[in-house]
Amino acid sequence: MARPIEYTQRHTELADEYLKSCKDTYTERDKLKVKLPSIEWLARHFQKENIPVHRSTIYEWKETYPEFSDILEAILSEQAERLINSSISWEYNSNIAKLLMGKHWYSDKQEIDQNIKAEVNNLSTTSTDELLKLVNG
Numbered sequence: 001m002a003r004p005i006e007y008t009q010r011h012t013e014l015a016d017e018y019l020k021s022c023k024d025t026y027t028e029r030d031k032l033k034v035k036l037p038s039i040e041w042l043a044r045h046f047q048k049e050n051i052p053v054h055r056s057t058i059y060e061w062k063e064t065y066p067e068f069s070d071i072l073e074a075i076l077s078e079q080a081e082r083l084i085n086s087s088i089s090w091e092y093n094s095n096i097a098k099l100l101m102g103k104h105w106y107s108d109k110q111e112i113d114q115n116i117k118a119e120v121n122n123l124s125t126t127s128t129d130e131l132l133k134l135v136n137g
Contacts, residue, residue: 011068012025014069018037018075019075024082036082043055058072074090079115083097084101
């Protein structure tokens, strides 16, 4: 097992550089090339700089170093904002954006809590008014 990488201020600087480099661009054929910031790609950015940092290490640093935590929050905030704005404007596929927004605790499901307590022995003898009272509470 490899020895853990020690955190330095350089990691925060690299993370900030990474965030600034995450800009969507258009190809010559007007096809959108998305470069959405993420923790996973931040780890890859560190590896390109010959710093073998894994996601788990990044999450540990987030809990330990406030300045690093701040840049991670900026990455996640930028990700959420771009997912929302770009899917609304149809630049991003809204289904994929919705899937990714699950990481930000957004959901399109509704939780419905219904508690209907009724004792119905024989529906054929229950009047319409009584059934409406049971349904409507």
